[in-house]
Amino acid sequence: MSLEKILAISGKPGLYELKAQTRTGFVAESLADGKRLTVNMRNNVSVLSEIAIYTTTEEVPLKDIFKNIQEKENGGQAINHKESKAKLESYFGEVLPNYDEERVYPSDIKKVIQWYNILQNKGITDFSVDQEVKSEEEE
Template identity: 35%
Template sequence: MEYNRIIAVTGLPGLFELVASKTDGAIVRSLEDQSTKFVSSRKHNFSHLESIEIYTKRDNVNLVEIFKSMKSSGTKLPDVKDGNGLKAYFETTYPDMDFERVYASDMKKMVKWFEIIDRNNIEFKLSEATAPEEEETVVEEEAPAKAKKAVKKEAAATEEDTATEKPKAKKKAAPKKAAEEAADSEATEEKPKKTARKKKSEE
């Protein structure tokens, strides 16, 4: 059984495994006596344990983090009927909890739920869909890489522009050569005329 399938049902004690969802309710299995039954959504509300968060002095934490601290502390669970004992227990196991907003009734539920889950040997582990979001950090880390690629593309584009500009400089020099060739051709045409004039004078 996986932690992400455990739910609490309003109006019913204990915890349940979600077996199947229906349009008008759900089929659940009790973690206490393993009995299976249909629960109508018209009369009851369902809460997945992995979606529950607890107030702390800093940011809210998922309920599973509280359970992990309770598991690792090894401290004996308090009597749920003793309000002072409950607070003293959580002050030791999770001192960052905001005790002004987390009431004795909430702590009582956490102790009861922890006992049921631990007794059924269920691992306190969130599903991948509910685990801390990593996609945002990946996007933020990829952004500089995309910027670098854009810079490289711009640099390549400027190199291509400079490469294409070089032949234009050669084309500008071409008219000068044409003018020189035209001048040479004119000079060669004038030479025969001079020789012709000399021949007439000799005659």
């Protein structure tokens, strides 16, 4: 499963998989507990493949950051997202050394690490660029 089907819904914890489009929105399934919910168009929804993190020179796609975490942890889990602010920032600095400390907040770092661990638990571990290019060609 690619990051193009994984959603972050504002006001809802965790990540969701896009299951179906409806007339007024779509149906999403929680990656945490498998519960389905209907999301209308008024909700603020982000597709993980569209999210990027600011660095001092450019914006880095989330999939690249996930890949960096995966390489750092040899395919395992990242640190717990509930660690101290200093520990999270230090860890994130190792994963993305030139991230923009003024525009990337500790809450953003927590989300990225939490999302990585959720995807890792669900076995969604292919963050390679080739996977995304292949899916774009199939469309």
